[in-house]
Amino acid sequence: MNATTKASFDWTLPARDYCDPALYQRERKEIFARNWMLFTWSERLKAPGDYVSGTVAGYPVFAIRDDDGVVRAFHNVCRHRGAQLLEKEEGHCGKLVVCPYHSWSYTRSGRLNKAVDFGEGISFDPQAWGLYAIDAEEWRGLIFLRLERGGESLVEWLGPIHDMAADYPLDRQHYFTSKDRDCAVDWKTYGENYLECYHCRTMHPGLCESMDIDSYRIDTYAKEKFFHLHAPKRDGGLTRGLYFYRFPFLMLNLYDWGSSIATIEPLGPGRIRHINWYFFTDISPEKAEENSRSAAWSAQIVTEDLDIITGVQRNLEAGIYTRGPLSPKYEYAVKSFQDMVREGLEPKEPLRGVAAE
Incomplete structure (x- = not known):
């Protein structure tokens, strides 16, 4: 007798895909390097010479505002010898x-x-x-x-998100606080959890109190590689909202x-840093307590997710x-996410600009 019915369903990725070092290196080059990745916010680079340094997919990088803004x-x-140029997380470097x-x-x-003082008669082409x-x-x-340099612009990469988010005042909001945490969770484990609410009634009682869980749905845009999450608020909710997940791991x-x-x-x-920034239209002292409560409520939901999927990751590796x-019924967006992973690992033209000579 079969252990399941004859009704059709899809399977997850193999457990080994969430902890394989060789596969991770392929993901790093074929998926992460080829997509736009959120790095920082513009208010940190107000003047020419302001910089922010960090890592993107394991590559140490920095962003700087140039003389033209x-x-x-x-x-x-x-x-010269591969030294790290900027050692602080942010600062101002002067003219050079x-x-x-x-x-x-x-x-x-x-x-x-x-x-500097390299040797008599030796010169280097400044551009090369x-x-x-x-x-x-x-x-x-x-x-x-x-x-990887070249390819579609950021607006093209964002696709329909650019227009759908046009009347939300993101560019008039200001940074308030952040909560970053290192977790023993693979990036795919996190993405799959984010893209289903099958677990919401069990894991997120606070979220279910404020959200009409019966009306929750996720629209999948396979070609554009993004997901539009619909989470209607219950009566008395604060305001309308717009929720996006853009593959591989941007959440707005x-x-x-x-x-x-x-x-x-x-x-x-099997390891990530989860980075979460909170912006508000009003960051005056009078609103600080209310803003803090809002950020803490959101962070609690992430904590609930990370607590359970850390155990998932351990079992994927066991x-x-x-x-x-x-x-x-509930995990169709997970299937679409996994298809994006598979597609991202398909053979492509050689990379440019990641490890240039």
């Missing part, structure tokens, strides 16, 4: 980016300025020996980077009064569970 981004590596190791210097546009550049664009007060929760902006920094197979069935 344009945001540029580079790998945080000196062309100067390597702390041997004092090679670069302009804000990335050109080599000077190879400039910093390794990566793509950078701003969208409504947020800064995105792309490791937009309201008239504030926004919860989240992303993932993959740290390795060697007993191999794969499971996906509910066609």
